[in-house]
Amino acid sequence: MPTAPALAERLVLAPEVETALRERRPVVALESTLISHGLPHPANLEVARRSEAAVRDAGALPATIAIHDGRLLVGLTDADLEALATAPPGTVRKAARPSLAAALAADGWAATTVSATMIAAHAAGIRVFATGGIGGVHRGALVGTGTAGPTFDISSDLEELARIPMAVVCAGPKSILDVAATIEHLETRGVPVVAIGQSDVPGFYARSSGVRAPLSVADVDAAAGLARIHLDLGLGTAILLTVPVPATDALSPEVAGEAIERAIGEASLRSVEGPALTPWLLGRIAELTAGASVAANIALIVNDARVAGELAVRLAD
DSSP states (O other), rough: OOOHHHHHHHHOOOOOHHHHTTTTTOEEESSSSSIIIIIIHHHHHHHHHHHHHHHHTTTTTEEEEEEEEEEEEEEEEOOOOOOOSSSSSSEEEEEEEGGGHHHHHHSEEEEOOOHHOOOOOOOOOOOOOEEEEEEOBBBTTTSSSSOOOOOOBBBBHHHHHHHHHOOOSSSBBOBBHHHHHHHHHHHHHHHOEEEEEESBOOOTTOOSSSOOOSSSEESHHHHHHHHHHHHHTTOOEEEEEOOOTTTOOOOOOOHHHHHHHHHHHEEEEOOOOGGGGHHHHHHHHHHHHTTTTHHHHHHHHHHHHHHHHHHHHHHOO
16 A cells, blocks of 8 residues: 555654664554553553563564654654653544544644554554554444444444554453454454464453454464564455453453443443543543553553564564
8 A cells, every 4th residue: 555645744753763664673663542542641651661661672663653743753752752641631632544634734742543553654664563452343333232223333443454554463452342343343354363372362451352363373473474474465454463461460351341341331321422432431440440450551551562572573584
């Protein structure tokens, strides 16, 4: 998929990222919405710094992506990370494919979601991307809930995975979603979903979602081999490589499931919907688990970055 000239003109690569790509050294793209919208300060800044450090420790170069004053920055400074992490609520836009043009047309900061990060990373020539959890098919999107009809609330993340060839590392779909429907949707769109080190798709906060992965491999070496073949075949889709949250920080499926179901029920009673739904649910789940979900979220984000760094090193060899 060729990069449009207007998109290429708006890319600003950090000097070390530009050098690494020119020398064909491993680079890992990281999103920025988890800094501005995903976690409270100072946890958001901590996880951004720890994720970049995990990529470097694995032997690759991190390239956190965000928008500032109409430019797509591929690789942020520490001052940039702090600016995103400490910005007053409501001042940082959230950029996905549908809102990318609006974010680039505005002044100030915009954080990139999975879809916008993939667009920028692919345009820059980066083949590996790490995030916490992907968006997907929301509960009730296809058949409705209660007396309500279907909402058709399906994240643009899934369409991006279906159109951009890239190795994407995550801890599975966010657990507030319909995981089985999300995996089925990805299969329909030609996106392989691979579990590393286990047979089930990870459950984001928990190590297992209870949904069997279409494919599984033993370790990162095997994942890299599979990703290399998929990308070299030119099939035009991403490969989604899922990694469970570290066991020391994981929530049990029972604790995670109870908090998620209660939060979803409360959101329905309060008519929380649309773009406000996901952040509200994540915040409420954090309250219901006394912060344990936040600790799990931080751990899985950093772990995904580490695995993506290892993967990028193997793909660059």
